[in-house]
Amino acid sequence: MADKMTSQKPDAETTSAARKTAFEASAAGQGAAPMQDFDFKKMFDEMKLPQMPDVEAVLGAHRRNLEALSEANRLALEGAQTVARRHMEIMQATMSGLTQTLREIAATDTPNERAAKHAELLKQAYENAVCNTRELGDLIQKSHAEAMEKLNRRFSEAMTEMQSALKK
Template identity: 75%
Template sequence: MAEKPTPKTPESAFTLPSAMKDLDFTKLFKDMKTPAMPDMEAVLAAHKRNLEALSEANRVALEGAQAVARRHMEIMQSTMSGLTETLKDISVSDAPAARAAKQADMLKQAYENAVSNTRELGDLIQKANSEAMEKLNHRFSEAMTEMKALFKK
Protein backbone atom coordinates (compact mmCIF):
# COMPACT_ATOMS: atom_id res chain seq x y z
CA MET A 1 0.00 0.00 0.00
CA ALA A 2 1.12 3.43 -0.89
CA GLU A 3 1.45 5.96 1.83
CA LYS A 4 -0.98 8.87 1.60
CA PRO A 5 0.68 12.25 1.45
CA THR A 6 -0.13 14.59 4.31
CA PRO A 7 -2.40 17.39 3.17
CA LYS A 8 -0.87 20.84 3.05
CA THR A 9 -2.54 23.56 5.05
CA PRO A 10 -3.78 26.37 2.90
CA GLU A 11 -1.85 29.58 3.08
CA SER A 12 -4.94 31.41 4.24
CA ALA A 13 -5.39 29.13 7.28
CA PHE A 14 -4.70 30.80 10.62
CA THR A 15 -2.13 29.22 12.87
CA LEU A 16 -1.12 30.50 16.26
CA PRO A 17 2.47 31.47 16.79
CA SER A 18 4.29 29.01 19.01
CA ALA A 19 4.52 31.53 21.87
CA MET A 20 0.69 31.76 22.04
CA LYS A 21 -0.06 28.04 21.97
CA ASP A 22 0.26 27.81 25.76
CA LEU A 23 -2.18 30.68 26.47
CA ASP A 24 -5.52 29.79 28.02
CA PHE A 25 -7.94 32.09 26.20
CA THR A 26 -10.85 31.03 28.39
CA LYS A 27 -9.06 32.27 31.48
CA LEU A 28 -7.89 35.41 29.66
CA PHE A 29 -11.40 36.44 28.53
CA LYS A 30 -13.11 35.36 31.78
CA ASP A 31 -11.59 38.28 33.68
CA MET A 32 -12.24 40.81 30.92
CA LYS A 33 -14.87 43.42 31.77
CA THR A 34 -17.22 44.30 28.94
CA PRO A 35 -19.35 47.39 28.97
CA ALA A 36 -22.94 46.81 30.00
CA MET A 37 -25.55 47.04 27.28
CA PRO A 38 -28.07 49.84 27.81
CA ASP A 39 -31.65 48.99 28.60
CA MET A 40 -33.05 48.58 25.09
CA GLU A 41 -36.62 49.25 26.23
CA ALA A 42 -35.50 52.60 27.65
CA VAL A 43 -33.60 53.40 24.45
CA LEU A 44 -36.62 52.54 22.29
CA ALA A 45 -38.93 54.57 24.56
CA ALA A 46 -36.57 57.55 24.27
CA HIS A 47 -36.50 57.14 20.49
CA LYS A 48 -40.30 57.05 20.45
CA ARG A 49 -40.40 60.31 22.44
CA ASN A 50 -37.91 61.82 19.99
CA LEU A 51 -40.17 60.93 17.07
CA GLU A 52 -43.22 62.29 18.89
CA ALA A 53 -41.40 65.59 19.55
CA LEU A 54 -40.36 65.80 15.89
CA SER A 55 -43.93 65.09 14.82
CA GLU A 56 -45.24 67.78 17.18
CA ALA A 57 -42.70 70.30 15.88
CA ASN A 58 -43.72 69.49 12.30
CA ARG A 59 -47.38 69.93 13.24
CA VAL A 60 -46.67 73.34 14.77
CA ALA A 61 -44.65 74.39 11.71
CA LEU A 62 -47.43 73.22 9.37
CA GLU A 63 -50.09 75.07 11.34
CA GLY A 64 -47.89 78.17 11.20
CA ALA A 65 -47.50 77.84 7.44
CA GLN A 66 -51.26 77.44 7.07
CA ALA A 67 -51.85 80.56 9.19
CA VAL A 68 -49.40 82.50 7.02
CA ALA A 69 -51.11 81.26 3.85
CA ARG A 70 -54.57 82.20 5.20
CA ARG A 71 -53.41 85.65 6.25
CA HIS A 72 -51.65 86.16 2.93
CA MET A 73 -54.87 85.30 1.11
CA GLU A 74 -56.80 87.78 3.30
CA ILE A 75 -54.23 90.46 2.53
CA MET A 76 -54.46 89.76 -1.20
CA GLN A 77 -58.26 89.95 -1.13
CA SER A 78 -58.12 93.20 0.81
CA THR A 79 -55.53 94.61 -1.58
CA MET A 80 -57.63 93.70 -4.61
CA SER A 81 -60.78 95.30 -3.20
CA GLY A 82 -58.73 98.37 -2.22
CA LEU A 83 -57.31 98.54 -5.73
CA THR A 84 -60.81 98.42 -7.19
CA GLU A 85 -61.86 101.33 -4.97
CA THR A 86 -58.70 103.23 -5.86
CA LEU A 87 -59.32 102.83 -9.59
CA LYS A 88 -62.89 104.07 -9.14
CA ASP A 89 -61.64 107.12 -7.22
CA ILE A 90 -59.00 107.93 -9.80
CA SER A 91 -61.40 107.57 -12.70
CA VAL A 92 -63.49 110.46 -11.37
CA SER A 93 -62.37 113.49 -13.29
CA ASP A 94 -60.57 115.94 -11.04
CA ALA A 95 -58.17 118.66 -11.81
CA PRO A 96 -54.72 117.29 -12.72
CA ALA A 97 -53.12 118.67 -9.53
CA ALA A 98 -55.83 117.15 -7.30
CA ARG A 99 -55.56 113.83 -9.15
CA ALA A 100 -51.75 113.77 -8.69
CA ALA A 101 -52.10 114.52 -4.97
CA LYS A 102 -54.71 111.77 -4.60
CA GLN A 103 -52.45 109.30 -6.43
CA ALA A 104 -49.50 110.23 -4.20
CA ASP A 105 -51.62 109.69 -1.08
CA MET A 106 -52.84 106.33 -2.39
CA LEU A 107 -49.31 105.28 -3.28
CA LYS A 108 -48.10 106.23 0.21
CA GLN A 109 -50.97 104.28 1.80
CA ALA A 110 -50.28 101.26 -0.42
CA TYR A 111 -46.60 101.29 0.56
CA GLU A 112 -47.41 101.55 4.28
CA ASN A 113 -49.90 98.68 3.96
CA ALA A 114 -47.33 96.54 2.12
CA VAL A 115 -44.70 97.15 4.82
CA SER A 116 -47.20 96.43 7.60
CA ASN A 117 -48.45 93.26 5.90
CA THR A 118 -44.91 92.02 5.26
CA ARG A 119 -43.99 92.61 8.89
CA GLU A 120 -47.12 90.78 10.05
CA LEU A 121 -46.40 87.77 7.83
CA GLY A 122 -42.78 87.74 8.99
CA ASP A 123 -43.91 87.78 12.62
CA LEU A 124 -46.27 84.86 11.98
CA ILE A 125 -43.47 82.86 10.36
CA GLN A 126 -41.05 83.67 13.18
CA LYS A 127 -43.60 82.70 15.83
CA ALA A 128 -44.29 79.32 14.19
CA ASN A 129 -40.57 78.61 13.79
CA SER A 130 -39.86 79.59 17.40
CA GLU A 131 -42.59 77.31 18.73
CA ALA A 132 -41.36 74.38 16.63
CA MET A 133 -37.74 74.91 17.69
CA GLU A 134 -38.78 75.26 21.33
CA LYS A 135 -40.41 71.83 21.19
CA LEU A 136 -37.31 70.29 19.60
CA ASN A 137 -34.93 71.99 22.05
CA HIS A 138 -37.01 70.84 25.01
CA ARG A 139 -36.96 67.24 23.78
CA PHE A 140 -33.23 67.41 23.07
CA SER A 141 -32.59 68.53 26.62
CA GLU A 142 -34.75 65.69 27.96
CA ALA A 143 -32.97 63.18 25.71
CA MET A 144 -29.55 64.24 26.98
CA THR A 145 -30.72 63.81 30.59
CA GLU A 146 -32.11 60.36 29.72
CA MET A 147 -28.88 59.32 28.03
CA LYS A 148 -26.84 60.38 31.07
CA ALA A 149 -29.11 58.29 33.29
CA LEU A 150 -28.79 55.27 30.97
CA PHE A 151 -25.00 55.39 30.96
CA LYS A 152 -24.84 55.71 34.76
CA LYS A 153 -26.61 52.37 35.17
Protein backbone atom coordinates (compact mmCIF):
# COMPACT_ATOMS: atom_id res chain seq x y z
CA MET A 1 0.00 0.00 0.00
CA ALA A 2 2.87 2.35 0.81
CA ASP A 3 4.39 1.49 -2.56
CA LYS A 4 1.23 2.61 -4.35
CA MET A 5 1.25 6.03 -2.61
CA THR A 6 4.88 6.73 -3.41
CA SER A 7 4.53 5.55 -6.96
CA GLN A 8 1.66 8.01 -7.54
CA LYS A 9 3.75 11.06 -6.64
CA PRO A 10 5.90 12.36 -9.50
CA ASP A 11 9.47 12.88 -8.55
CA ALA A 12 11.22 16.25 -8.83
CA GLU A 13 13.05 15.29 -12.00
CA THR A 14 9.85 14.32 -13.83
CA THR A 15 8.10 17.58 -12.82
CA SER A 16 11.11 19.69 -13.80
CA ALA A 17 11.38 17.94 -17.18
CA ALA A 18 7.69 18.48 -17.88
CA ARG A 19 7.99 22.20 -17.13
CA LYS A 20 11.08 22.50 -19.32
CA THR A 21 9.32 20.78 -22.21
CA ALA A 22 6.25 23.05 -21.91
CA PHE A 23 8.43 26.16 -21.77
CA GLU A 24 10.48 25.11 -24.79
CA ALA A 25 7.34 24.33 -26.76
CA SER A 26 5.90 27.73 -25.91
CA ALA A 27 9.14 29.55 -26.79
CA ALA A 28 9.33 27.74 -30.11
CA GLY A 29 5.80 28.81 -30.97
CA GLN A 30 4.38 25.36 -30.53
CA GLY A 31 1.55 24.39 -28.26
CA ALA A 32 -0.96 26.72 -26.60
CA ALA A 33 0.23 30.29 -26.07
CA PRO A 34 -3.02 32.11 -25.28
CA MET A 35 -1.50 35.51 -24.41
CA GLN A 36 1.06 35.64 -27.20
CA ASP A 37 -1.09 37.60 -29.65
CA PHE A 38 -2.88 39.70 -27.04
CA ASP A 39 -2.23 43.45 -27.42
CA PHE A 40 -2.46 45.15 -24.04
CA LYS A 41 -1.88 48.62 -25.48
CA LYS A 42 -4.81 48.21 -27.84
CA MET A 43 -7.01 47.00 -24.97
CA PHE A 44 -6.20 50.03 -22.81
CA ASP A 45 -6.63 52.42 -25.74
CA GLU A 46 -10.12 51.02 -26.40
CA MET A 47 -11.19 51.33 -22.77
CA LYS A 48 -13.41 54.33 -22.09
CA LEU A 49 -11.85 55.63 -18.88
CA PRO A 50 -13.22 58.83 -17.40
CA GLN A 51 -11.12 61.88 -17.89
CA MET A 52 -9.10 63.09 -14.91
CA PRO A 53 -10.85 66.08 -13.37
CA ASP A 54 -9.14 69.44 -13.42
CA VAL A 55 -7.53 69.50 -9.97
CA GLU A 56 -7.48 73.31 -9.88
CA ALA A 57 -11.21 73.43 -10.66
CA VAL A 58 -12.01 70.87 -7.97
CA LEU A 59 -9.91 72.71 -5.39
CA GLY A 60 -11.50 76.01 -6.42
CA ALA A 61 -14.97 74.54 -5.98
CA HIS A 62 -14.09 73.21 -2.53
CA ARG A 63 -12.63 76.59 -1.57
CA ARG A 64 -15.84 78.34 -2.67
CA ASN A 65 -17.89 75.77 -0.70
CA LEU A 66 -15.87 76.47 2.44
CA GLU A 67 -16.16 80.23 1.91
CA ALA A 68 -19.93 79.94 1.57
CA LEU A 69 -20.13 77.77 4.68
CA SER A 70 -17.98 80.26 6.62
CA GLU A 71 -20.16 83.13 5.46
CA ALA A 72 -23.33 81.28 6.45
CA ASN A 73 -21.84 80.53 9.87
CA ARG A 74 -20.88 84.18 10.27
CA LEU A 75 -24.42 85.28 9.38
CA ALA A 76 -25.90 82.76 11.82
CA LEU A 77 -23.56 83.95 14.60
CA GLU A 78 -24.39 87.59 13.94
CA GLY A 79 -28.08 86.69 14.03
CA ALA A 80 -27.67 84.86 17.33
CA GLN A 81 -25.82 87.84 18.77
CA THR A 82 -28.59 90.18 17.60
CA VAL A 83 -31.23 87.95 19.19
CA ALA A 84 -29.26 87.73 22.45
CA ARG A 85 -28.74 91.50 22.51
CA ARG A 86 -32.41 92.20 21.87
CA HIS A 87 -33.43 89.62 24.46
CA MET A 88 -31.25 91.38 27.02
CA GLU A 89 -32.81 94.73 26.11
CA ILE A 90 -36.27 93.23 26.55
CA MET A 91 -35.32 91.77 29.94
CA GLN A 92 -33.92 95.11 31.12
CA ALA A 93 -37.04 96.95 29.95
CA THR A 94 -39.23 94.32 31.66
CA MET A 95 -37.36 94.64 34.94
CA SER A 96 -37.53 98.44 34.95
CA GLY A 97 -41.22 98.22 34.01
CA LEU A 98 -41.80 95.76 36.84
CA THR A 99 -40.15 98.14 39.32
CA GLN A 100 -42.34 101.00 38.11
CA THR A 101 -45.43 98.79 38.28
CA LEU A 102 -44.73 97.73 41.86
CA ARG A 103 -44.39 101.41 42.86
CA GLU A 104 -47.69 102.26 41.20
CA ILE A 105 -49.47 99.35 42.92
CA ALA A 106 -48.04 100.36 46.28
CA ALA A 107 -49.28 103.94 45.77
CA THR A 108 -52.93 102.91 45.22
CA ASP A 109 -55.11 103.18 48.28
CA THR A 110 -58.17 101.00 47.92
CA PRO A 111 -58.34 97.26 47.19
CA ASN A 112 -60.63 97.88 44.21
CA GLU A 113 -58.09 100.23 42.65
CA ARG A 114 -55.34 97.69 43.28
CA ALA A 115 -57.37 94.90 41.65
CA ALA A 116 -58.11 97.09 38.62
CA LYS A 117 -54.45 98.07 38.41
CA HIS A 118 -53.41 94.38 38.62
CA ALA A 119 -55.76 93.46 35.79
CA GLU A 120 -54.53 96.33 33.64
CA LEU A 121 -50.88 95.48 34.31
CA LEU A 122 -51.46 91.78 33.66
CA LYS A 123 -53.07 92.58 30.31
CA GLN A 124 -50.20 94.92 29.43
CA ALA A 125 -47.58 92.35 30.48
CA TYR A 126 -49.25 89.66 28.33
CA GLU A 127 -49.38 91.96 25.29
CA ASN A 128 -45.72 92.91 25.79
CA ALA A 129 -44.70 89.26 26.11
CA VAL A 130 -46.51 88.33 22.88
CA CYS A 131 -45.02 91.30 21.04
CA ASN A 132 -41.50 90.56 22.33
CA THR A 133 -41.77 86.85 21.50
CA ARG A 134 -42.93 87.69 17.98
CA GLU A 135 -40.05 90.15 17.57
CA LEU A 136 -37.46 87.60 18.73
CA GLY A 137 -38.99 84.95 16.48
CA ASP A 138 -38.78 87.29 13.50
CA LEU A 139 -35.14 88.05 14.27
CA ILE A 140 -34.33 84.32 14.44
CA GLN A 141 -36.21 83.62 11.23
CA LYS A 142 -34.45 86.47 9.41
CA SER A 143 -31.04 85.23 10.58
CA HIS A 144 -31.72 81.65 9.47
CA ALA A 145 -33.14 82.81 6.14
CA GLU A 146 -29.99 84.83 5.36
CA ALA A 147 -27.70 81.94 6.21
CA MET A 148 -29.76 79.40 4.26
CA GLU A 149 -30.01 81.73 1.27
CA LYS A 150 -26.21 81.90 1.17
CA LEU A 151 -25.91 78.09 1.31
CA ASN A 152 -28.67 77.57 -1.28
CA ARG A 153 -27.00 80.02 -3.68
CA ARG A 154 -23.66 78.17 -3.37
CA PHE A 155 -25.35 74.79 -3.82
CA SER A 156 -26.98 76.03 -7.01
CA GLU A 157 -23.63 77.35 -8.26
CA ALA A 158 -21.95 74.04 -7.42
CA MET A 159 -24.58 72.09 -9.38
CA THR A 160 -24.06 74.39 -12.39
CA GLU A 161 -20.30 73.92 -12.12
CA MET A 162 -20.73 70.15 -11.96
CA GLN A 163 -22.98 70.11 -15.02
CA SER A 164 -20.50 72.14 -17.07
CA ALA A 165 -17.60 69.94 -15.89
CA LEU A 166 -19.44 66.78 -16.93
CA LYS A 167 -20.17 68.20 -20.39
CA LYS A 168 -16.45 68.64 -21.10
